[in-house]
Amino acid sequence: MSFAHDEPIETGALPALPGPSLAGVEDYLALLKPRVMSLVVLSALVGMVAAPEGLHPVLGAISLLCIAIGAGASGALNMWWDADIDAVMARTATRPVPAGRVQPGEALAFGMTLSVGSVLTLGLVANWLAAGLLAFTIFFYVVVYTMWLKRWTPQNIVIGGLAGAMPPMVGWAAMANAVSLESALLVAIIFMWTPPHFWALCLIKSDDYARAGVPMLTVVAGPDETRRQILLYALALAPLGVAPAFIGLGGWAYLAISTAGGLAFVAHAVAVYRRREGEPARKAAGRLFGFSLIYLFALLTALLFEKLAGLPAVSWA
Amino acid sequence: MTEPEDGGVVLTPEQKRQRNRRNVALALALGSLVVIFWLVTVFKLGGAVLNRPL
Structure with missing residues (x-):
């Protein structure tokens, strides 16, 4: 019995070490x-x-x-x-x-x-x-x-x-x-906002996801089902976005912005649902994606400024 | 990147420039951490730092 290697070690089979990093800050x-x-x-x-x-x-x-x-x-x-x-x-x-x-x-x-x-x-x-x-x-x-x-x-x-x-x-x-309930509601709003936001992007970039083998809704269930789901989530998101004004978190400015924003969000989702072919469909999805970003930033900044300015929450008593 | 006769690695000027920039960023990050922990210590102690027998 020998403990020595009978065969020379194939160093060439080892993976090459990466060279010096090229990464910039x-x-x-x-x-x-x-x-x-x-x-x-x-x-x-x-x-x-x-x-x-x-x-x-x-x-x-x-x-x-x-x-x-x-x-x-x-x-x-x-x-x-x-x-x-x-x-x-x-x-x-x-x-x-x-x-x-x-x-x-x-x-x-x-x-x-x-x-x-x-x-x-x-x-x-x-x-x-x-x-x-x-x-x-x-x-x-x-x-x-x-x-x-x-x-x-x-x-x-x-x-x-x-x-x-x-x-x-x-x-x-x-x-x-x-x-708290207030923080859970903010989580719920962003949670409900995420699917229509990303699916609008997926409608535009569906080929990308299909090529990568990522089972996005647009790839697995098709664009029409994605449009239906976007509309359903938008219909759920709009009232949820207004809810902070009813639990003592948002003030009148927030109530106005979230109401108008929610209605506009649903209108964009309806446009995506109705326009299913060619460039108009692509544009509608692009507009919903862009508006969804504005909507969420508007809601959050409205709450932020109300709190920083010391404005009172809406009182329903 | 070129390899000299002794088997070591010689960096290109671009690699040297990137390394220097990474070093500066790392130094700034470490310096910031020192300041952050100093601030945390001061503000955690607050007025209690004066509450001791003289």
Whole structure:
């Protein structure tokens, strides 16, 4: 018996080590999905401002930074896991990992470091309830949505949308060390807003998702069923968007903006439902996608300004 | 990227420039963390920092 290798080791079979990193600072910033982060910051800020006073403003600002970094970290982990499908979709092919500017391992290490760092720092700065909710949000987005739902079911963004909807609750918890009906309602609004928002984009980019093998509703059930679902979600979202004015959260400005915005949202969804062929259908979907962004930003900023200006909530007594 | 005779790696000027930019960003991030934890300490202590026997 010999312990020596009889055959020389085939070093040529080992995978080549990656060369020196070509990643620029802007590539690492792109991993954080800054546009998604801006919505997270705004919605978390609304949750914080609407919450009862409980944290020094400086600690509140640092908590908001932690929530933003946590959201960015989950974006980096999403790009690490999804690099294969990002590479075949025109919309995402230029992202740092599929484009080869950032190695997958670098994105993983970056995302994990920021995830752990943001959760622990939020726990130390604010409280462990908020930190736990942030950890749950990152876990839900990366593991439940990215690794599991996205490639498995056309309901991927419906269920996965919970991760994107959580920031107001995390922000509220950071300030008040509690969760509340008000913060749950804000989560519900963003949760119901996500499907029509993304499906409008899918109607335009359906070929992209089909090529990548992602079972989006447009690919699995077809554009007509997607249009029907968009309309149903819009009809549910419009009254839900107004609801904060009925539970002592929103004031008259919010009531007016959410009512007008909700009606316009439904009108855009009806246009998408009715225009099913050619360029008019494409334009209708594009307009709904654009308006959905304006709608959510309008609702959140209305609440933000009302709270900052000290305007009272609508009283129905 | 070129490989010298000793097997080491020589970075191109572009790779050196990117590395320097990453180093500066990392230094700024670490410096920011120091400031953040200093601020957290100060604001967590608040007025209680003066509450001690003289």
